[in-house]
Amino acid sequence: MPVFKRSGKKEMPEIGSSSDIVFMFLFFFMVCSQLRSTEVKVKVKLPEATEVAKLERKDLASYIYIGSPTSQYQAQYGTESRIQLNDSFKTTTDIRDFIAAERESLSEADRQLMQVSLKADEDARMGIITDVKQELRRCSALKIMYAARKAGN
Amino acid sequence: MAKRKTPGLSTQSTSDIAFLLLCYFLMTSTMDQQSGLQRRLPPMPDQNQKTEDTKVNKRNIIIVKINSGDRLFAGDQSMDISQLKDKIKEFITNPTNDPNLPERENKAIEGFGEYPVSKGVISLQNDRGTSYKAYIQVQNELVRAINEVRDDFSKQHYGRVFSALTEDQQKIVKEAIPQNISEAEPKDVTKK
Numbered sequence: 001m002p003v004f005k006r007s008g009k010k011e012m013p014e015i016g017s018s019s020d021i022v023f024m025f026l027f028f029f030m031v032c033s034q035l036r037s038t039e040v041k042v043k044v045k046l047p048e049a050t051e052v053a054k055l056e057r058k059d060l061a062s063y064i065y066i067g068s069p070t071s072q073y074q075a076q077y078g079t080e081s082r083i084q085l086n087d088s089f090k091t092t093t094d095i096r097d098f099i100a101a102e103r104e105s106l107s108e109a110d111r112q113l114m115q116v117s118l119k120a121d122e123d124a125r126m127g128i129i130t131d132v133k134q135e136l137r138r139c140s141a142l143k144i145m146y147a148a149r150k151a152g153n
Numbered sequence: 154m155a156k157r158k159t160p161g162l163s164t165q166s167t168s169d170i171a172f173l174l175l176c177y178f179l180m181t182s183t184m185d186q187q188s189g190l191q192r193r194l195p196p197m198p199d200q201n202q203k204t205e206d207t208k209v210n211k212r213n214i215i216i217v218k219i220n221s222g223d224r225l226f227a228g229d230q231s232m233d234i235s236q237l238k239d240k241i242k243e244f245i246t247n248p249t250n251d252p253n254l255p256e257r258e259n260k261a262i263e264g265f266g267e268y269p270v271s272k273g274v275i276s277l278q279n280d281r282g283t284s285y286k287a288y289i290q291v292q293n294e295l296v297r298a299i300n301e302v303r304d305d306f307s308k309q310h311y312g313r314v315f316s317a318l319t320e321d322q323q324k325i326v327k328e329a330i331p332q333n334i335s336e337a338e339p340k341d342v343t344k345k
Contacts, residue, residue, distance in 0.1 A: 020171035027175055046189075047286045049293040051300055055187035066285075117189065120285050127281030129288075133336070137197045147189040148289055 042067035042084050047122040049148035060113050061145075062102040064095070066128060067121030081124045083132065092131045099139040115143045190292050195335065213255040213272045215244050219291055221282030234290055241298035245271050245330065265310075265325045274333045295334055303330050 044067045055061055065084040069077045073089075082089045085098045103111055116136060120129055136144060217237070218226040225232055227240050247254040255273030262268055275295055279288055300315065303326050307315045311322055318326065 024171045024175045047289040049190060049289055051190065051293050051296040052188040053191050055189065058187060061187070115191075117187070122284070122286035122289070124285040125281060126279045126283040126285060126288055129285060130279070130281065133194060137194050140196060142194040142196060143191075144194055145189040145191045146289055146292065147187070148293070150188055 039087060040065055040084070041070060041073055041087075041089065042082055042121070043070050044119050044121045045123070046119065046147050046149045048151040049146075050151045052148050052150050053145075055115070055117065055145060057113065057115075060106065060110055061115045061117045062099070063117050063119055064098075064132060065119045066124050066132065068123075081121070081128050083128070092135045095132065095135040096139050099136070099141045103141075113143070114141065115145060116141050117145045117147050119147045190289070190296060192292075192334070192336070210256070210272075212253055214274050214276055215241070216276045216278060217291060217295070218278045219280065219283045219287055221280040223284055223287035225287075225291060234294060237291065237294045238298045238301070241275065241295055242302055244275070245273055245299065245302050247271060247273075260328075262325055262328050264321065265329070268329045270329060270331065274335055276335045292334075296332070299330065299332050303327070306330055 042065050044065055066081055067084075068074075068079045068081050069089070077089055083091065083095070085094060090098070099116070103114060106114060118129065118132065133144070136142070215228050216226075217228075220226070225234060225237065227237055228244075232240065244254060247257065255271050257269035257271050259267050260270045262270075277291065277295070303315045306329060307313060307318055307322070307326055311318055315323065315326060
């Protein structure tokens with residue numbers, strides 16, 4: 001029984017592997033933070049749907065957030081539904097520039113496949129969404145996706 | 154074989170296990186669930202195209218309207234969201250060849266042959282005051298109806314559900330049962 005004797009003598013627990021675990025968490029969180037590149041300033045609770053399809057190429061998607069501003073921005077922007085592009089509140093007229101910029105950032109071959117994901121709050125009114133849709137049509141960004149959560153059933 | 158001094162616990166494999174776990178999380182986790190209903194918006198119409206839209210035969214179109222109180226009307230008939238799916242399925246398939254339901258046109262589909270493709274178009278109209286939630290629910294029901302019809306078709310001809318088919322077969326099914334959802338011009342909505 002030499003093994004038991006030796007382990008009995010040891011005072012400190014083994015900590016050699018903790019560095020690995022820490023690195024593991026480090027990588028894990030690095031990956032997490034990379035995906036959330038924009039700070040969402042509007043409250044977006046996506047509506048539920050059962051027939052959702054997955055977004056195939058995340059790198060080709062641009063996001064338009066629509067919802068009422070979160071509490072810290074309400075004093076400045078009110079509670080009405082607003083459009084958020086990149087990191088700031090914008091109006092429908094800015095969508096054209098946004099789409100142009102997004103399109104510019106893609107390679108020539110991928111431009112046809114660009115997709116706009118509309119992340120709208122379930123309490124938003126269709127008025128603002130229709131305005132956005134019309135503006136997208138005008139910019140001929142026709143591939144859109146209504147972002148939705150997969151329903152539980 | 155001289156007895157070697159071994160450490161209390163073997164730690165050689167822990168880093169491997171840690172990396173294994175890391176890889177596992179990287180592969181499986183989806184940080185931000187990116188899913189939704191995909192649509193293709195119609196291109197902005199020209200002046201002369203507008204007149205063309207009105208030419209669509211009345212029997213080939215079903216108008217699904219959601220008013221500002223989130224009430225649903227399909228084909229001028231108020232209904233609950235749960236009834237919409239069956240209504241749409243009936244509209245697309247037209248099982249009894251009802252003259253009030255959409256006509257079907259024999260169309261040659263590559264790799265399949267002739268199939269009577271429904272000419273039905275679902276026109277979705279909404280008010281500016283409609284909530285997005287209700288709108289998505291209706292959109293979802295429409296997609297569900299079409300998916301079920303596609304599933305039936307796939308089972309009948311290939312013996313499997315739509316999602317289990319190969320890409321080419323899916324293309325054929327999509328052609329046989331197109332997803333014709335038209336999202337109306339907003340100015341049409343304010344008129345009604």
